[in-house]
Amino acid sequence: MIFKESIFDGKVILVTGGGTGIGKAIAREFTKLGGDVIIASRKEENLIKTSKEIEQETGKQVTYHQMNVRQEDSVREVFKKIEKDKGRLDILVNNAGANFLSLSEELSVKGWNAIIETILLGTFLCSKYACQIMKENNGGIIINIGATTGIFGSPFALPSATGKAGLEGLTKTLAAEWGRYNIRVNLVAPGLVWTEGFVKNVGATESLLENIKKNTPRGIVVEPEDIAWAVIFLASPAARAINGITLIVDGGHYFAKGFGIEM
Numbered sequence: 001m002i003f004k005e006s007i008f009d010g011k012v013i014l015v016t017g018g019g020t021g022i023g024k025a026i027a028r029e030f031t032k033l034g035g036d037v038i039i040a041s042r043k044e045e046n047l048i049k050t051s052k053e054i055e056q057e058t059g060k061q062v063t064y065h066q067m068n069v070r071q072e073d074s075v076r077e078v079f080k081k082i083e084k085d086k087g088r089l090d091i092l093v094n095n096a097g098a099n100f101l102s103l104s105e106e107l108s109v110k111g112w113n114a115i116i117e118t119i120l121l122g123t124f125l126c127s128k129y130a131c132q133i134m135k136e137n138n139g140g141i142i143i144n145i146g147a148t149t150g151i152f153g154s155p156f157a158l159p160s161a162t163g164k165a166g167l168e169g170l171t172k173t174l175a176a177e178w179g180r181y182n183i184r185v186n187l188v189a190p191g192l193v194w195t196e197g198f199v200k201n202v203g204a205t206e207s208l209l210e211n212i213k214k215n216t217p218r219g220i221v222v223e224p225e226d227i228a229w230a231v232i233f234l235a236s237p238a239a240r241a242i243n244g245i246t247l248i249v250d251g252g253h254y255f256a257k258g259f260g261i262e263m
């Protein structure tokens, strides 16, 4: 355990997309550290399975709500329930995301909207309703999950790379604007993380994984827990003065190739 076990005691924490992959790891780590965690996404079966799993592991209750981040009514409803049931919200992790591969010249408007809305509209809506609760409670912390593809680009993943790039502007803007409410906003940008969702969305193969290992300093493969620990750090008092940044968590993968000079 890197952090003190009681560090998030009494804190109410919402993780969107918390039923699977990276979101599940974030929800688990916050629960272990004392947080009163809520997970929310569309598929109830994943939410039930994950909340039970974390409860068995930690002995602490995890609440879940079905929510579609692309639909304002659904988001508004869930934040109303949180305010009614818990009376506060201290930390929001905007982790819900989606991706698929396509040649950009063949990408449909439907495909573009599905991804852009999940990433940008979803993060905007959840942040908006979180702020309305947080500002009444003397502040809060918002952490958005971006991607290194939003910084460096990603051929065949245009809407996802564009949406994640947009999250940088959203993060910096809200960090500046909501300082008046004592709300900090930061972005964590994972590189490739081998989750079921990633493998399914992009049809990833073992050879891609080997390639990543080969091109990442120390041959490191980034795990969902690595992203969770970065989120935990940004949500902790140790990050009191960190606001509006992008924290890349990719083991140095993107920088490793440099100019391609080998010696």
Ligand SMILES: NC(=O)c1ccc[n+]([C@@H]2O[C@H](COP(=O)([O-])OP(=O)(O)OC[C@H]3O[C@@H](n4cnc5c(N)ncnc54)[C@H](OP(=O)(O)O)[C@@H]3O)[C@@H](O)[C@H]2O)c1
Pocket (backbone or CB within 6 Å): 016, 017, 018, 019, 020, 021, 022, 023, 040, 041, 042, 043, 044, 046, 067, 068, 069, 070, 095, 096, 097, 098, 099, 118, 145, 146, 147, 148, 189, 190, 191, 192, 193, 194, 195, 196, 197, 198
């Ligand atoms: N894995 C990687 O290599 C990688 C790299 C960089 C960034 N990321 C980012 O990390 C986050 C988690 O990804 P992951 O790899 O853990 O994949 P994942 O397991 O597929 O997670 C995506 C989550 O988002 C939820 N979601 C999707 N659309 C939603 C909607 N409209 N409303 C509410 N929830 C929705 C999904 O739940 P439901 O289906 O139940 O709604 C799911 O739990 C994403 O933002 C992703 O872009 C991942």
